[in-house]
Amino acid sequence: MEFIICLFSAISAYSLYLYICLKLSPLETLQKLLINFTQNYYRPHYNYFSVPNICSINIHLFIYIFILLFVLGLCLMQLSRVKSSDSQYKITGSQGLAVAVIAFAFLLVFQTICQIQYFTKTINKFQNRNLEQKLNVIYNIDSFKFVQYCHKHLSGKYKGQLITDSDYRKTIDPYLIMYYLYPVVDFRQEKDFKKCLVVFNKKDPLSVIPNSYDIIAVYNSKSLLAVQKE
Amino acid sequence: MPAGIILNLIISLLVPTLAGYAICLILFKKLPFNSLVSLSISFGVGIGMITHWMLLLSMIGLTYSRANICFPLTAVSLISIFYIKKNRMYKNIDRNDLIADKRIDGFTSGFLNNFSLKTIIGIAVFVYITFQIYFVFWRSLNIPICSWDALYVIASKAKCLFYEGSIEPLKNYNLSSYPLHVPLSLTWVALNLGVWDEQLIKIIFPVVFLCYLIIQYDFLCRHTNKWWALIGTGLFVSANFPIYHATIAYRDFFLMYYNISVIILLLTGYETERDQFFILAGLFAGFATFTKLEALGYFFVNSLAFLFLLFKMKRCGLKEKMVKFLKFIVPGIGIFLFYYLYKHIHNIGQGQGRFLFDFNWQNLARIKVILWRFLEDFFLSGNWNILWFLLAVSLFVRRASITKNFQTKILLLLLLLYLGFYFIIALFTANFISIAGSHSYTVLSRLILHFFPLCPLLIVFLNYSNE
Numbered sequence: 001m002e003f004i005i006c007l008f009s010a011i012s013a014y015s016l017y018l019y020i021c022l023k024l025s026p027l028e029t030l031q032k033l034l035i036n037f038t039q040n041y042y043r044p045h046y047n048y049f050s051v052p053n054i055c056s057i058n059i060h061l062f063i064y065i066f067i068l069l070f071v072l073g074l075c076l077m078q079l080s081r082v083k084s085s086d087s088q089y090k091i092t093g094s095q096g097l098a099v100a101v102i103a104f105a106f107l108l109v110f111q112t113i114c115q116i117q118y119f120t121k122t123i124n125k126f127q128n129r130n131l132e133q134k135l136n137v138i139y140n141i142d143s144f145k146f147v148q149y150c151h152k153h154l155s156g157k158y159k160g161q162l163i164t165d166s167d168y169r170k171t172i173d174p175y176l177i178m179y180y181l182y183p184v185v186d187f188r189q190e191k192d193f194k195k196c197l198v199v200f201n202k203k204d205p206l207s208v209i210p211n212s213y214d215i216i217a218v219y220n221s222k223s224l225l226a227v228q229k230e
Numbered sequence: 231m232p233a234g235i236i237l238n239l240i241i242s243l244l245v246p247t248l249a250g251y252a253i254c255l256i257l258f259k260k261l262p263f264n265s266l267v268s269l270s271i272s273f274g275v276g277i278g279m280i281t282h283w284m285l286l287l288s289m290i291g292l293t294y295s296r297a298n299i300c301f302p303l304t305a306v307s308l309i310s311i312f313y314i315k316k317n318r319m320y321k322n323i324d325r326n327d328l329i330a331d332k333r334i335d336g337f338t339s340g341f342l343n344n345f346s347l348k349t350i351i352g353i354a355v356f357v358y359i360t361f362q363i364y365f366v367f368w369r370s371l372n373i374p375i376c377s378w379d380a381l382y383v384i385a386s387k388a389k390c391l392f393y394e395g396s397i398e399p400l401k402n403y404n405l406s407s408y409p410l411h412v413p414l415s416l417t418w419v420a421l422n423l424g425v426w427d428e429q430l431i432k433i434i435f436p437v438v439f440l441c442y443l444i445i446q447y448d449f450l451c452r453h454t455n456k457w458w459a460l461i462g463t464g465l466f467v468s469a470n471f472p473i474y475h476a477t478i479a480y481r482d483f484f485l486m487y488y489n490i491s492v493i494i495l496l497l498t499g500y501e502t503e504r505d506q507f508f509i510l511a512g513l514f515a516g517f518a519t520f521t522k523l524e525a526l527g528y529f530f531v532n533s534l535a536f537l538f539l540l541f542k543m544k545r546c547g548l549k550e551k552m553v554k555f556l557k558f559i560v561p562g563i564g565i566f567l568f569y570y571l572y573k574h575i576h577n578i579g580q581g582q583g584r585f586l587f588d589f590n591w592q593n594l595a596r597i598k599v600i601l602w603r604f605l606e607d608f609f610l611s612g613n614w615n616i617l618w619f620l621l622a623v624s625l626f627v628r629r630a631s632i633t634k635n636f637q638t639k640i641l642l643l644l645l646l647l648y649l650g651f652y653f654i655i656a657l658f659t660a661n662f663i664s665i666a667g668s669h670s671y672t673v674l675s676r677l678i679l680h681f682f683p684l685c686p687l688l689i690v691f692l693n694y695s696n697e
Binding site: 041042043044046047048049050051058060061063064093094096097100101103104107108111112115119122123126127131134135138139172175176178179182183188 | 358361365368369372373374376377378381382385386389390393402403404427428429468470471474475478480609610611612613615616617619620623624626627628671672675676693
């Protein structure tokens with residue numbers, strides 16, 4: 001019984017907290033929490049999992065506050081029992097731990113729901129597709145289309161140099177181009193292959209092509225391929 | 231999938247397992263684990279041996295081929311296994327081995343005997359773990375290599391190694407000072423497949439994931455019971471980050487596997503008083519240094535913890551303790567030096583520039599930022615569910631059991647050492663930017679991953695000892 005009273009008081013205090021802090025109605029808050037927990041609680045992004053926010057407050061923080069308020073409620077209850085000389089009921093740390101475990105289980109259920117949603121979407125996206133189709137799904141970006149374009153226009157092996165305005169620290173494009181053009185174009189080794197200039201996302205690309213090179217393919221106004229003259 | 235490809239995949243896993251099994255057998259004569267754990271440990275040892283064999287082939291100027299790698303290792307492994315098994319048949323097994331076997335057989339206690347709430351939770355956790363294993367295998371084998379570091383460093387190196395058939399010239403690779411264990415492992419699988427398959431070469435990641443789960447489960451089983459071991463494994467897979475990392479071609483999950491296995495093997499060696507475990511731990515520590523540069527720091531931290539373990543061994547004399555310590559240190563350092571010297575000879579940087587210490591008073595201003603970044607990652611990210619919070623509450627509530635249980639003490643000591651290690655690195659080196667800088671969120675999470683399993687292990691030990 002005490003447990004239910006405590007839980008009820010904690011939820012009330014919690015709702016009040018949300019109402020004051022977030023200027024949302026408890027119902028609205030609950031709705032937002034539910035949406036975030038059932039839809040956005042599994043978000044891999046650049047090998048990091050972010051947790052959704054409600055009004056810029058991390059939802060894990062809500063869970064911690066909930067646990068703290070609950071433990072506070074238990075402590076207050078114990079205090080009132082001590083005052084009324086009823087020493088039968090004693091709060092133990094295990095109850096606090098039990099609440100943390102319940103909160104963990106609660107999060108785990110929602111996390112699994114969201115993970116299953118993510119998994120189902122991934123299966124739908126990738127199942128029964130060949131490698132090229134899968135790569136097209138992953139890299140629906142210009143750099144990968146450029147790589148495919150280069151493959152169509154290059155034959156044999158080349159020693160390559162990538163010329164780009166893309167920021168190597170901010171975009172995957174340069175690495176993607178170098179990875180997927182290898183082994184046709186080797187950007188790494190001092191080999192005795194014909195030289196090839198791979199120009200991608202470069203302002204005025206023609207200005208960087210020396211006279212000793214032939215432009216063999218123009219992808220767009222910023223990207224092209226040039227090969228050393230025989 | 232055609233049967234030929236499946237067969238080649240099996241061979242790519244079987245050869246390292248066989249090689250590792252032979253090494254374990256040479257060390258122990260009779261393996262002190264059940265077959266699943268033996269295979270899990272053997273795979274780790276074997277894949278380390280294969281990558282070092284490949285490094286050696288490059289050094290002597292031979293190109294990679296399935297025959298160059300597979301035949302010598304398989305032949306030596308099979309001869310060793312048959313020789314040891316044949317010899318053992320005519321010899322009485324040492325009595326100590328039997329005692330040790332009994333002591334470390336964790337798969338004997340059961341929880342399905344009494345049907346209760348515990349059983350229902352146990353079944354639910356088992357189903358959850360099975361789902362995560364399926365998820366890891368499916369995602370690894372169906373999504374091609376696509377993440378940043380994989381394209382930039384790991385897979386790009388592996389692809390070059392596969393097409394060139396050699397490491398030479400290493401200095402032309404991106405970030406050439408980085409160790410080559412994972413790229414060479416990927417190359418090994420590709421060599422078996424005969425083609426560079428963006429998806430299937432990732433088979434090693436889910437396999438290492440499975441190996442780690444088995445090793446952790448067995449370790450917990452030996453110290454608690456089946457139910458708590460299952461809970462511990464469930465806690466581990468409930469964290470999103472390790473699961474995700476077991477599906478992408480990064481090196482961090484491999485390092486976690488080696489690093490935590492070192493700790494588990496050292497503790498097992500301490501408990502069973504069998505020095506072979508220290509040698510095996512040394513091999514794992516060495517292979518870890520060939521996985522990521524950070525592993526050298528972990529080797530140092532683990533050595534400190536091992537010194538503490540030796541200090542607690544009251545029955546051993548100083549000389550005996552020194553011998554035990556050397557049994558751990560020598561294999562580890564030996565493996566580390568192999569690649570270190572290779573890089574030195576070929577004039578390749580060792581990546582030490584980032585670890586130059588700058589003991590400046592002004593750096594103390596970083597403390598607040600570093601602490602905040604750690605707290606943010608531990609408690610407010612979606613990487614670890616709320617496991618670190620659960621550990622904090624467990625530590626507070628079950629503080630009395632910290633001193634009661636030796637394993638808890640050691641694991642907690644290690645956790646503090648790891649945290650202290652990164653705290654000092656962030657405070658006094660240029661790594662501050664990558665650990666606590668504004669774009670540090672992926673780096674710090676990956677560093678935490680290397681010792682993250684200590685969290686579920688500690689939660690289990692703290693709460694089990696209170697039962």
